[in-house]
Amino acid sequence: xxxxxxxxxxxxxxxxxxxxxxxxxxxxxxxxxxxxxxxxxxxxxxxxxxxxxxxxxxxxxxxxxxxxxxxxxxxxxxxxxxxxxxxxxxxxxxxxxxxxxxxxxxxxxxxxxxxxxxxxxxxxxxxxxxxxxxxxxxxxxxxxxxxxxxxxxxxxxxxxxxxxxxxxxxxxxxxxxxxxxxxxxxxxxxx
Amino acid sequence: xxxxxxxxxxxxxxxxxxxxxxxxxxxxxxxxxxxxxxxxxxxxxxxxxxxxxxxxxxxxxxxxxxxxxxxxxxxxxxxxxxxxxxxxxxxxxxxxxxxxxxxxxxxxxxxxxxxxxxxxxxxxxxxxxxxxxxxxxxxxxxxxxxxxxxxxxxxxxxxxxxxxxxxxxxxxxxxxxxxxxxxxxxxxxxxxxxxxxxxxxxxxxxxxxxxxxxxxxxxxxxxxxxxxxxx
Ligand SMILES: Nc1ncnc2c1ncn2[C@@H]1O[C@H](COP(=O)(O)OP(=O)(O)OP(=O)(O)O)[C@@H](O)[C@H]1O
Ligand SMILES: [Mg+2]
Numbered sequence: 023x024x025x026x027x028x029x030x031x032x033x034x035x036x037x038x039x040x041x042x043x044x045x046x047x048x049x050x051x052x053x054x055x056x057x058x059x060x061x062x063x064x065x066x067x068x069x070x071x072x073x074x075x076x077x078x079x080x081x082x083x084x085x086x087x088x089x090x091x092x093x094x095x096x097x098x099x100x101x102x103x104x105x106x107x108x109x110x111x112x113x114x115x116x117x118x119x120x121x122x123x124x125x126x127x128x129x130x131x132x133x134x135x136x137x138x139x140x141x142x143x144x145x146x147x148x149x150x151x152x153x154x155x156x157x158x159x160x161x162x163x164x165x166x167x168x169x170x171x172x173x174x175x176x177x178x179x180x181x182x183x184x185x186x187x188x189x190x191x192x193x194x195x196x197x198x199x200x201x202x203x204x205x206x207x208x209x210x211x212x213x
Numbered sequence: 214x215x216x217x218x219x220x221x222x223x224x225x226x227x228x229x230x231x232x233x234x235x236x237x238x239x240x241x242x243x244x245x246x247x248x249x250x251x252x253x254x255x256x257x258x259x260x261x262x263x264x265x266x267x268x269x270x271x272x273x274x275x276x277x278x279x280x281x282x283x284x285x286x287x288x289x290x291x292x293x294x295x296x297x298x299x300x301x302x303x304x305x306x307x308x309x310x311x312x313x314x315x316x317x318x319x320x321x322x323x324x325x326x327x328x329x330x331x332x333x334x335x336x337x338x339x340x341x342x343x344x345x346x347x348x349x350x351x352x353x354x355x356x357x358x359x360x361x362x363x364x365x366x367x368x369x370x371x372x373x374x375x376x377x378x379x380x381x382x383x384x385x386x387x388x389x390x391x392x393x394x395x396x397x398x399x400x401x402x403x404x405x406x407x408x409x410x411x412x413x414x415x416x417x418x419x420x421x422x423x424x425x426x427x428x429x430x431x432x433x434x435x436x437x438x439x440x441x442x443x444x
Contacts, residue, residue, distance in 0.1 A: 155431070155438075165424035173400060187421055194420045202257065 041135050042074070043082045044121045047091060047114050048142035054095050054109035057083060067145075067211065068138055083108055091117055118146065122153055125160035128190055140200060144208045154201045158194060165190050220247040222281075223412055224380055226437075229268055229278035231261075238264040239275065240435035248379065251403065251413040253423035256432035262416045263384055265432060269414060270303055270382045271295045283379070300329055304373030304381045304411070306402075308388040311369050312357040318344060319353045322372045329376060343371035347401050363394035370402050374411065381406055384416045392421075399425045 042064075049055070049063050057079045065073045083106075086092040091114035096107040110118075122143050126132055136157060143150040165187055172183035200207070222245045231239040238261045246252050254262050267273035269280060271287045280287040282302070287295060304325075305311075312321045322340035327333065344350045347367040352360045360368070366386060373381055386402065387395030403425050406413050415426055423429050431438050 158431075159429075162420060162423060162429060165420060166426070169421075169424040173403075187424070191420050198257075 041138055042078065043086060044118065045138055045142065046079065046082055047086060047110060048118045048122075048146060050092060050108055050110040051115060051118055051146045054107050056105075056107050060108070067141055068134075086114070090114075118142070119148070122146075122148055123156065125156045128161045128164050128193065132193065133196060136197070137200075140204075140207070141211055144204070144211055150204055150208075151201060154197050154204075158197050158201075161190050161194050161197070165194075220249060222246070223248045223250075223283060224269060224414075225281045226265070226269055227279050227281075229265070229275045229280070231264055231268060231273065231275050231435075237435055239268065242268075242278075242432070242435060242437045244269065244430060244437050246380070246412050246414060248412055249407070249410045250428070251406065251415060251426045253426035253429040254414060254416045254432060254437070255418060255420075255423055255429055258418070260432045261435040262432050264435075265437060266382050266384055266414060266416055270305070270380075271299060300325065301376065302379050304376065304378035306366070306369050306373045306381065306383040306386045308385040309362070309365070312365060312372070314357050317354050317356055318349065318360065318368045321357070321368060322375050325372060325376045339375060340371070343375050344368065346405060347371045348397075363390050363398065366390060366394070366398050367401065370398065370405070374405050374409065377409055378411055381411050381413045383413060385418070386415070387417070387419070387422055395419075395422065 045064065045068065046060055049060060049067075055063065057076065060083075061074050061076060061079050064079075083092060086108075087094070091111055092108045093111055094106045095109035098105040098107075122139055126135060126139075139153060140150050143153050168183040168187050168190075172180050172187075175183065224244075224246050226242060226244040229239050229242045229244075230237070240261075242261065242265055244252075244254075244265060254265060256262055264273065268275045271280065271282075271290075274288065282298070285298070287298075290298065312318075313324065316324070319337050319340045322343055323331075323333070323336035326336035326339060331339075341350065341353060344353050344367075347370055349360075349364050349367045349371070352364055352368075357365055357368070366389070370386070373383075381402075383402070387398050390398060399422055402413070405411075413426075415422070417423050428439070
């Protein structure tokens with residue numbers, strides 16, 4: 023019990039770290055920004071319960087630079103990391119597109135990541151409806167698997183599968199509600 | 214629950230339009246189901262799910278577009294031929310209010326057989342078999358007003374399957390039931406349909422019910438979208 027909880031939290035940290043680099047990359051797609059400007063944009067869209075540290079921005083940027091997903095497009099006189107202006111590269115745009123198009127593995131703690139993806143799809147003028155549809159299909163695929171397992175299983179299987187099914191159902195409702203509210207969300211985040 | 218991939222299309226709708234007054238209920242909908250396949254039809258309220266089911270089953274004629282069933286163009290059949298087809302080849306389950314209140318459960322389930330000329334004794338014997346299969350044999354002599362909603366839905370499923378239809382149309386079959394009863398009705402419905410090779414068009418807004426299907430189709434604004442393409 024304890025170790026599976028720990029594993030869950032550990033996984034969540036990985037998910038968050040991976041999503042931060044994609045999120046910053048997605049924000050850069052809208053236009054080049056300085057590090058402090060990136061942090062401000064991140065915090066205003068996604069920072070409700072997790073404001074970024076400057077350190078995270080700079081360590082993420084240096085990793086993205088190394089991987090060729092961003093480049094420094096201007097340096098203001100004076101030097102220091104806070105003087106660099108970052109721009110997304112073509113490889114970076116491809117990376118954001120692939121990330122947005124790929125459904126997430128349905129699991130707990132997913133909601134904030136899906137929310138981030140929807141907002142970024144809207145900010146970068148991609149098809150947010152399609153993103154939600156792909157995720158919806160992925161959730162239902164897993165629900166189908168669990169239903170087959172439940173139908174053939176004993177009571178313990180049934181109870182365990184039902185628990186997962188009710189949680190996935192809640193996720194799906196959120197996906198549907200979000201799909202129905204996309205126009206409103208779009209007008210709020212890009213006035 | 215293996216989807217019968219190899220089976221040919223049994224029922225197909227192509228570019229179906231249907232307008233009620235000034236409301237476009239279906240706006241170029243397409244749909245295909247194979248023999249033995251279970252397809253969930255999902256989508257927001259008012260998107261056209263029930264209208265699609267009514268067009269597919271020949272209850273409502275579309276304004277334009279075609280419905281093909283096992284080699285027949287439904288639109289080219291006479292009303293009498295379409296009704297006959299519905300009696301012999303299709304079964305229906307709705308959300309509620311579908312049993313004849315004056316008849317016992319056995320008589321209700323036997324009704325579709327009686328309408329196609331099966332003698333009373335034989336019809337009631339087969340009806341009892343189906344009631345047993347759906348675990349409601351104990352209420353076979355009761356009338357619909359004397360049984361619970363969950364029992365009523367099981368009787369309705371028995372009645373829909375008693376004449377061995379090739380397609381079962383189910384519109385929110387568990388919509389009025391609690392989780393446990395809804396699950397049980399779905400399990401019994403799916404098991405029975407799979408055993409007899411009946412295709413099921415399952416309209417539902419509940420994902421846990423849709424999870425009993427092989428595949429789902431989402432209707433939005435009168436257009437059906439096959440989600441297999443999205444994944
Ligand atoms: N007999 C009718 N007369 C007039 N309008 C109708 C009729 N049947 C359906 N409509 C309209 O057509 C549209 C689609 O209705 P339909 O019943 O197919 O939706 P639905 O997807 O089944 O919704 P729900 O999930 O609420 O059952 C709606 O706008 C509805 O008001
Ligand atoms: Mg309906």
